[in-house]
Amino acid sequence: MTSEQIPTVIIEDKLFLNRFLVDEIPHLVIKDQKICANCQEKPCLTFCPARVYEWKDEKIIVGYEGCLECGACRIGCCFDNIEWEYPRGGFGVQYRLA
Amino acid sequence: MVEKQEVIIVGGGVAGLSAAYTLAKAGVQVMLLERGLNSGTKNVMGGVLYSHMMNEIIPEFWKEAPVERRIVEQRMWLMGKESATQAGYKDLSWNKPPYNNFTVLRSKFDQWFAKKCTDAGVLIVNETLVTDCIIKENKVVGVRTNRPDGDLYADVVVLADGVNSLLSKKLGFHKELKANQVAIAVMELIKLPAEKIEDRFNLDKETGATIEVYGEATKNMMGTSFIYTNKEHISIGCGTLLSALSKSKIKPYELLESFKQNPLVRPLISGGESSEYYAHLIPEGGYNSIPRLAGDGVLVIGDAAQLVNGIHREGSNMAMTSGRLAAETILQARRLGEYDERALSVYKSMLNGSYVLNDMRKYKNTVHVMENNPAYFNFYLPAVSQAIKELLNVDGKTKREKQWIILKQFFKGRSKLKAIWEFIKLGKAML
Numbered sequence: 331m332t333s334e335q336i337p338t339v340i341i342e343d344k345l346f347l348n349r350f351l352v353d354e355i356p357h358l359v360i361k362d363q364k365i366c367a368n369c370q371e372k373p374c375l376t377f378c379p380a381r382v383y384e385w386k387d388e389k390i391i392v393g394y395e396g397c398l399e400c401g402a403c404r405i406g407c408c409f410d411n412i413e414w415e416y417p418r419g420g421f422g423v424q425y426r427l428a
Numbered sequence: 429m430v431e432k433q434e435v436i437i438v439g440g441g442v443a444g445l446s447a448a449y450t451l452a453k454a455g456v457q458v459m460l461l462e463r464g465l466n467s468g469t470k471n472v473m474g475g476v477l478y479s480h481m482m483n484e485i486i487p488e489f490w491k492e493a494p495v496e497r498r499i500v501e502q503r504m505w506l507m508g509k510e511s512a513t514q515a516g517y518k519d520l521s522w523n524k525p526p527y528n529n530f531t532v533l534r535s536k537f538d539q540w541f542a543k544k545c546t547d548a549g550v551l552i553v554n555e556t557l558v559t560d561c562i563i564k565e566n567k568v569v570g571v572r573t574n575r576p577d578g579d580l581y582a583d584v585v586v587l588a589d590g591v592n593s594l595l596s597k598k599l600g601f602h603k604e605l606k607a608n609q610v611a612i613a614v615m616e617l618i619k620l621p622a623e624k625i626e627d628r629f630n631l632d633k634e635t636g637a638t639i640e641v642y643g644e645a646t647k648n649m650m651g652t653s654f655i656y657t658n659k660e661h662i663s664i665g666c667g668t669l670l671s672a673l674s675k676s677k678i679k680p681y682e683l684l685e686s687f688k689q690n691p692l693v694r695p696l697i698s699g700g701e702s703s704e705y706y707a708h709l710i711p712e713g714g715y716n717s718i719p720r721l722a723g724d725g726v727l728v729i730g731d732a733a734q735l736v737n738g739i740h741r742e743g744s745n746m747a748m749t750s751g752r753l754a755a756e757t758i759l760q761a762r763r764l765g766e767y768d769e770r771a772l773s774v775y776k777s778m779l780n781g782s783y784v785l786n787d788m789r790k791y792k793n794t795v796h797v798m799e800n801n802p803a804y805f806n807f808y809l810p811a812v813s814q815a816i817k818e819l820l821n822v823d824g825k826t827k828r829e830k831q832w833i834i835l836k837q838f839f840k841g842r843s844k845l846k847a848i849w850e851f852i853k854l855g856k857a858m859l
Contacts, residue, residue, distance in 0.1 A: 336678060336682045336683075336686055337685045337689055339679070339685045344681060347703060347704050348705055373674040376676075376678070376679055377680065378679075379612065379614045380707065401591065401610075402707070405609075405670060405709070406670050417557075419574055419575070420463075420464070420554070420555030422470075423470070424465055425468070425471070425535050425706065426469075427704050428534050428535065428615065428661075428704070
């Protein structure tokens with residue numbers, strides 16, 4: 331698959347539509363950054379629908395605040411390298427419509 | 429003294445609410461734990477709710493439930509870059525009770541359903557995350573929550589904690605899901621005046637249409653995009669197998685944006701304003717991904733049990749039916765005063781006898797066959813579009829020439845035998 335005609339999206343514009351009650355305790359934690367450094371594919375940078383994961387300064391930055399709690403990274407990480415919990419009760423994304 | 433419930437249900441989606449309502453109506457003391465601010469704030473679906481199964485739980489629910497539109501037309505598009513082969517079925521008898529299906533906005537609908545449960549006597553505790561099942565002598569006897577002094581005990585625990593079901597995984601009821609067992613779906617709600625929606629989709633007031641879109645809509649990956657009409661919103665989304673999306677290097681929101689900007693789709697949503705953005709996993713592993721459904725003191729229902737028929741985009745109905753059957757099982761077990769695995773296994777036989785496991789069994793190999801043969805999505809689907817174009821395009825070629833062009837296209841670069849075999853395999857997996 332090529333990237334032909336794939337539009338660029340500013341994900342912040344989409345996340346801005348949603349309401350979040352951000353917990354100060356992150357619910358997503360990288361178990362071992364060394365594993366990410368050696369991961370060739372880094373699929374989390376692709377499939378995360380909220381662009382929670384970013385590769386910066388040779389490590390994965392986790393922007394858990396905008397997480398939509400879908401679980402894609404929990405299942406899709408090839409090395410099972412993400413400690414994945416739901417945010418504590420009452421926190422996280424709060425959908426108002428569908 | 430430790431307070432003990434008869435039944436604790438984990439998760440306030442349609443599965444958990446269906447179980448809770450059925451139990452409370454029969455006089456059982458039920459506590460339902462929901463991690464969101466209230467039911468619905470964490471719940472996402474494309475939006476189609478089937479009338480028959482909801483009607484079995486709350487008769488004539490449509491008279492009071494916040495439904496969006498009664499679906500009278502279901503369309504299917506096979507989309508190319510600037511073409512669409514379309515099929516559809518419209519039936520105005522679906523605009524009369526008992527209806528066929530409705531679009532709903534889950535946050536509103538689930539809140540209403542939760543209120544019905546509360547009225548029936550269910551104790552709903554929101555903002556409560558269940559972190560573990562409490563196990564004593566190999567039997568589930570309660571749940572641990574993140575609240576202070578948060579251990580709660582019950583005769584039976586019903587896990588309705590959704591597709592990720594961390595709880596049934598912790599119980600060892602299933603192994604970790606794999607990337608080819610779930611679809612990642614993203615969706616936006618786009619606000620448009622009701623009259624505009626009715627004009628653009630050729631609808632009367634309060635009636636609605638759904639469109640499932642294949643092909644270019646998911647960049648020929650295994651998956652579906654969809655456009656559903658609500659009262660004053662359009663739900664538009666894309667779902668692809670997580671494994672396929674990972675490989676493609678296309679981000680889910682880029683796929684959605686590309687679908688929204690496709691010249692065939694754009695006019696349907698133009699002038700609309702995005703209201704909210706969603707992401708959710710859909711169980712796609714089918715029959716072979718179903719976990720253990722019953723254990724000592726515990727039952728698993730809905731998405732947590734991976735009960736989704738992806739071929740017919742059915743899921744919320746299976747969630748409701750599984751919730752209702754779990755409740756009926758618990759009522760039987762209660763009469764016996766036994767909640768061990770043997771007593772609760774009635775749930776499995778009930779599901780087995782119903783459409784739920786029969787349909788799941790029917791399609792148990794379909795996703796697998798499609799996933800292992802990407803040609804169905806990235807070769808044959810586009811070939812169908814090309815064939816129809818060839819048939820309809822009047823360009824001076826004789827019809828016999830056109831037939832040859834079409835046939836050749838289907839076998840282009842592949843052995844005839846292989847192509848025929850691929851069709852037999854698909855047929856076997858679908859029929």
